[in-house]
Structure formats: structure tokens, C-alpha cells
Amino acid sequence: MNVPLPMAETTTCDDVPVLKERGQHEVFCGLTGILWLHRKMQDAFFLIVGSRTCAHLMQSAAGVMIFAQPRFGTAVIEEKDLAGMADMNTELDRVVGRLLARRPELKTVFLVGSCPSEVIKLDLHRAAERLTGLHGPDVRFAHYSGSGIETTFTQGEDACLNSLVPALPEKTDDTPELLVVGTLADVVEQQLTRIFDAIGLGPVRLLPGKSSRALPPVGEGTRLLMAQPWVDDTIRSLQRRGAELIRATFPYGAEGTEAWIRAAARRWGIDDAVVDAAVEGPRARARKALARHRDALVGKRVFLFPDSQGELPMARFLSRELGMELVEVGTPHLDRAHMEAELELLGPDVRLSEGQDVDRQLDRCRAERPDLTVCGMGLANPLEAEGLRTKWSIELVFTPVQGFEQAGDLAELFNRPIDRQQRLRF
Numbered sequence: 001m002n003v004p005l006p007m008a009e010t011t012t013c014d015d016v017p018v019l020k021e022r023g024q025h026e027v028f029c030g031l032t033g034i035l036w037l038h039r040k041m042q043d044a045f046f047l048i049v050g051s052r053t054c055a056h057l058m059q060s061a062a063g064v065m066i067f068a069q070p071r072f073g074t075a076v077i078e079e080k081d082l083a084g085m086a087d088m089n090t091e092l093d094r095v096v097g098r099l100l101a102r103r104p105e106l107k108t109v110f111l112v113g114s115c116p117s118e119v120i121k122l123d124l125h126r127a128a129e130r131l132t133g134l135h136g137p138d139v140r141f142a143h144y145s146g147s148g149i150e151t152t153f154t155q156g157e158d159a160c161l162n163s164l165v166p167a168l169p170e171k172t173d174d175t176p177e178l179l180v181v182g183t184l185a186d187v188v189e190q191q192l193t194r195i196f197d198a199i200g201l202g203p204v205r206l207l208p209g210k211s212s213r214a215l216p217p218v219g220e221g222t223r224l225l226m227a228q229p230w231v232d233d234t235i236r237s238l239q240r241r242g243a244e245l246i247r248a249t250f251p252y253g254a255e256g257t258e259a260w261i262r263a264a265a266r267r268w269g270i271d272d273a274v275v276d277a278a279v280e281g282p283r284a285r286a287r288k289a290l291a292r293h294r295d296a297l298v299g300k301r302v303f304l305f306p307d308s309q310g311e312l313p314m315a316r317f318l319s320r321e322l323g324m325e326l327v328e329v330g331t332p333h334l335d336r337a338h339m340e341a342e343l344e345l346l347g348p349d350v351r352l353s354e355g356q357d358v359d360r361q362l363d364r365c366r367a368e369r370p371d372l373t374v375c376g377m378g379l380a381n382p383l384e385a386e387g388l389r390t391k392w393s394i395e396l397v398f399t400p401v402q403g404f405e406q407a408g409d410l411a412e413l414f415n416r417p418i419d420r421q422q423r424l425r426f
């Protein structure tokens with residue numbers, strides 16, 4: 001049975017007031033996005049042009065994965081480069097030459113800027129052009145910034161995908177095609193594309209896909225669905241190339257996933273009954289999996305710090321599907337056009353904050369003493385030491401959480417700290 005979402009009965013997103021914070025940030029930089037992007041695009045390499053600090057961040061975040069065949073590395077800017085005593089471009093050419101000699105299968109090399117490369121004003125656009133001249137057409141060079149000055153950790157993915165948009169081929173006719181934008185785990189991708197197949201919606205293309213060279217065409221007839229809430233700039237660039245954005249929630253939880261699929265199906269003119277038949281089984285499994293966690297989470301108070309940009313859809317999932325009470329929902333950046341469907345479901349009473357002023361947010365969190373705080377890793381330990389239960393928001397980015405089959409896993413991520421606390425009490 002189709003359960004219609006009460007979007008029209010709630011509010012318009014412009015009604016929701018927002019506390020704007022413009023203070024100190026406590027988030028990872030955009031380099032972190034490489035950790036999930038390099039697994040997806042299997043013929044690409046991410047060459048960070050950065051310092052030893054950047055290399056250490058990536059190594060500790062990636063852990064043991066770097067001992068396998070790595071698809072990312074760092075061209076280290078030494079002190080003599082920073083002091084202007086050496087030409088970093090020469091060093092970059094040498095590192096790239098060595099990389100391609102060892103890894104001839106690579107098709108795209110992303111030059112990823114960092115804080116140090118910005119400080120010495122290294123022109124990565126020109127470097128990418130020069131290297132394409134040296135190694136193209138077999139290898140293409142793209143560039144984007146993952147610097148902590150310009151990006152927070154999920155914005156790195158947006159910057160990377162946005163750097164690919166100019167390379168997307170022009171669509172040659174206006175037949176409708178769905179382009180899903182944002183990295184999804186393979187298992188999630190397969191499940192969601194199976195449902196689109198079942199309802200007769202297609203062709204479905206993905207950005208990013210497995211190959212950095214087999215890029216989807218874009219133009220009239222391209223209809224976009226955001227798979228991740230942080231691909232704002234990429235969406236705007238695709239719209240400038242003629243694509244149309246389908247207004248939808250994000251595919252978190254049973255409700256969000258169903259609404260996401262249904263929004264696309266309606267744009268295709270597919271009957272609701274066809275969608276009902278395709279989602280009935282997975283939706284029932286998702287609801288059953290959620291029920292196992294709802295009893296433990298219902299009525300619990302949750303405070304979300306602005307960190308991943310996924311906070312609004314997560315908050316909607318926590319309040320509407322698990323019955324949690326939202327104390328405050330922070331987001332690094334609020335793009336109302338892309339969050340419209342989520343804001344409508346959250347309703348006008350939610351306390352929203354945009355941007356960060358970490359000390360003030362910590363004060364509010366401490367005053368509220370929520371049952372669960374979703375925050376960055378740097379804030380979690382001190383809050384745990386003060387007796388608050390926390391969940392690292394980065395876990396919600398690394399774990400496959402979208403779609404019906406993952407809804408239970410997503411709920412479990414929030415339930416785990418609460419459950420651990422209960423067990424420690426006895």
C-alpha cells in the first residue's frame with residue numbers, strides 16, 4: 001500500500017527560522033572525501049599536492065587500506081618549495097611521471113589542492129593542462145581543492161564531481177535520462193537501480209560511476225536526483241548544462257527512500273501503483289528492521305552538530321521514523337533549494353543552525369544534556385568524558401546507509417551508543 005507523505009500538510013521551507021553561526025569550525029577538510037571516492041572510481045588516482053600533515057591525515061584516516069594497491073597519494077611540498085627555493089611544478093611532473101610508469105592502467109589523475117598548495121599559490125589548473133599535454137590523451141588530469149581553508153570534509157566530493165562536469169559529453173537528444181549524483185556504495189547502487197528497473201524508469205546513469213572516463217552525457221532531458229546532500233555545486237553546474245533537478249528527499253530510511261524513488265517516478269509519469277508494487281517488499285523489510293530500534297530510541301533527545309551536511313535528512317529520519325526528539329539540528333551550509341523537501345518534513349518547530357561557532361554550540365549542547373550527540377570526532381571524546389553519549393558523523397558517511405535494505409543498519413548506528421550506555425548501567 002502506498003503511504004502518501006504529508007508534505008502538503010506541513011509547511012513551506014521558507015518558514016523555518018535558522019540560527020546563523022559564523023565562528024570557529026571543528027571539521028575535517030575536503031581531502032577526506034578521497035577515502036570514499038577512490039574506492040568508487042577504480043581507474044582514477046587522487047594525487048594530493050600537500051604537506052606531510054595532509055599525508056598523515058589520509059594515512060591515519062585510511063588505516064590499513066593504503067597497504068593494498070592505493071589509488072591516492074601525496075606529492076609532498078617540502079620547506080624549500082614553501083620558501084620559493086624550488087619549483088613545485090618540476091617536482092609534480094617528476095612524481096606524476098613515476099606514478100604513471102608504475103600504474104599504466106590509470107585513466108584520470110585528480111590533482112587535489114591543499115592548504116599548503118594554496119599558500120604557495122600553486123596553479124593546479126595550469127599544472128593539469130601541462131600534464132595533460134605530456135601524458136594525454138591516455139590519461140586525463142583534473143583538479144580541485146580539498147583544502148581545509150575552502151572545504152569541509154564532504155565538500156571535497158562535491159568539488160571533485162564538479163571538476164568532472166566540463167568533461168561530461170553533450171547529450172545528443174532530449175530523451176529523458178536519470179542521473180543520480182553522489183557516491184553510493186555498490187550494494188546500495190545495485191538495490192536502488194533494481195527498483196528503477198522494476199518500475200520501468202531509465203536509463204539510469206550515475207555520477208560518479210566505476211570508470212572516471214565513461215562519463216554520463218548531460219543536456220536537455222537529463223533529470224537529476226541527489227543521492228548525497230552535499231553535491232550542491234555539482235548540481236548547479238549540471239543545471240547550467242541543461243539538466244533539471246527533481247525535487248526530492250534523500251534516500252535515508254524507509255520514508256526518505258520511498259519518497260526519493262516516487263519523486264523520480266512521478267516525473268516520468270509512472271503510476272503510483274507500479275511504484276507501490278516495486279517497493280512493497282523492501283519497504284516492509286525496512287520497517288521491520290526499524291521497529292527493532294524504535295523502542296530504544298523513541299523519545300530520546302538528539303543534538304546534531306554541523307559536520308557532514310547530511311544532518312537535515314538524518315534528523316528527519318530520526319524524528320519521523322524513530323520518534324527521537326530533535327534538540328538542535330546544525331548544518332555546515334543550508335541550501336534551501338536542495339533541502340526543500342527535507343525542511344517540509346521537518347516542520348517549522350525544528351531548531352536549525354547553519355555554520356559553526358563551536359564554543360557556543362558546545363555551550364548549548366551541555367545545557368541541554370541530550371541523550372545522543374552527533375558530532376565530529378574531535379568533539380566526541382570531550383563530550384563522552386562529560387557523560388554525554390556521542391555518534392561520530394563521519395561514520396554515517398563511510399557506512400552504506402541509503403536505501404530500504406540499509407535502514408535498519410542506519411538506525412543501529414544511532415542505537416549503539418544508547419545501548420552501550422544501558423548495558424554499562426547494569
Ligand code: SF4
Pocket residue numbers: 029030031050051053054055057113114115116146147148149
Ligand atoms: S588540507 Fe589543510 S586542513 Fe587538510 S590535512 Fe592538509 S593542511 Fe590539514
